Amino acid sequence: MIELQGKSAIVTGGGSGIGMGIAKILSMAGVSTVLVDKNFENVRKVSDSLAGNHVPYKADVTEERDVERMVSFALDTFGKIDILVNNAGIVGASNWWERDIPNDDDWDQVHSVNVRGIVRVTQAVSDHMKVMNYGKIVNIASIAGRRGSPDLPHYSTTKAAVISWTQSSALQLAEFGINVNAICPGLLWTPMWEAIARRRTLISKASVSEQDGRDFFEKIVQDTIPMKREQTPEDIGNLCAFLVSDLAHNITGQAINVDGGRFSN
Ligand SMILES: NC(=O)c1ccc[n+]([C@@H]2O[C@H](COP(=O)([O-])OP(=O)(O)OC[C@H]3O[C@@H](n4cnc5c(N)ncnc54)[C@H](O)[C@@H]3O)[C@@H](O)[C@H]2O)c1
Numbered sequence: 001m002i003e004l005q006g007k008s009a010i011v012t013g014g015g016s017g018i019g020m021g022i023a024k025i026l027s028m029a030g031v032s033t034v035l036v037d038k039n040f041e042n043v044r045k046v047s048d049s050l051a052g053n054h055v056p057y058k059a060d061v062t063e064e065r066d067v068e069r070m071v072s073f074a075l076d077t078f079g080k081i082d083i084l085v086n087n088a089g090i091v092g093a094s095n096w097w098e099r100d101i102p103n104d105d106d107w108d109q110v111h112s113v114n115v116r117g118i119v120r121v122t123q124a125v126s127d128h129m130k131v132m133n134y135g136k137i138v139n140i141a142s143i144a145g146r147r148g149s150p151d152l153p154h155y156s157t158t159k160a161a162v163i164s165w166t167q168s169s170a171l172q173l174a175e176f177g178i179n180v181n182a183i184c185p186g187l188l189w190t191p192m193w194e195a196i197a198r199r200r201t202l203i204s205k206a207s208v209s210e211q212d213g214r215d216f217f218e219k220i221v222q223d224t225i226p227m228k229r230e231q232t233p234e235d236i237g238n239l240c241a242f243l244v245s246d247l248a249h250n251i252t253g254q255a256i257n258v259d260g261g262r263f264s265n
Pocket residue numbers: 012013014015016017018019036037038039042059060061062087088089090113117140141142143144184185186187188189190191192193
């Protein structure tokens with residue numbers, strides 16, 4: 001187990017799926033966290049479920065004032081921010097799965113959360129990290145950013161942008177002792193993938209049960225993942241804990257797949 005005692009972090013999108021897994025692993029390593037989500041009730045439940053020092057905070061990463069307040073709140077609470085995990089992400093505007101082709105709202109909102117949200121939060125937090133001459137930033141991209149997608153082109157585009165932003169911001173921040181890396185998760189059965197499975201199953205069926213979606217997901221895992229198993233939020237948390245530790249102090253600007261061997265770059 002990696003030891004990160006005394007470190008404090010902001011994890012966005014901490015109320016669900018991958019964010020919850022990252023929070024759990026960081027918490028086991030001794031990190032104190034401000035868990036941020038636009039859904040306060042979810043993030044409160046996650047904070048309550050973890051041992052250690054964790055505080056829920058409601059913020060929308062697309063809102064500049066929310067982000068400013070979030071950074072002030074984290075500094076008031078823990079005195080410093082050593083680690084930032086930019087995990088909050090979406091696949092489309094509301095009811096995106098009802099559309100065969102993403103509309104303007106889908107393109108705009110996905111860009112606003114997945115790209116502009118990460119840039120905005122990074123800029124706000126790195127101003128503080130620069131003063132400390134220390135910081136660790138991890139962006140959650142996706143294997144969708146490695147290859148195009150016929151039905152989620154807007155989502156894939158944003159995830160490719162996250163990989164590119166990771167490279168640019170790593171170069172901007174290297175002289176301040178700040179590492180910036182991305183993780184590209186493969187296939188995880190979270191509320192996000194449940195919605196994707198519903199959408200893809202609906203293409204061939206009039207109505208879809210929860211089990212239909214899960215069966216579809218399991219088939220995709222068997223057909224596309226060489227190791228024949230789905231990835232878990234804890235898998236992503238484990239790599240995150242390594243990347244934010246000083247064991248990884250010479251790794252920056254990288255995007256690392258956690259996908260059971262699906263892609264080699
Ligand atoms: N599930 C997968 O298979 C998979 C694969 C690759 C990458 N990812 C990426 O991992 C990240 C987490 O995905 P997940 O599967 O856990 O999804 P999820 O939908 O379960 O969780 C996303 C969380 O982000 C929060 N959120 C969304 N927009 C926000 C905003 N504007 N401000 C603050 N919080 C916001 C949501 O409320 C939710 O709690 C996303 O960036 C996603 O693109 C997921």
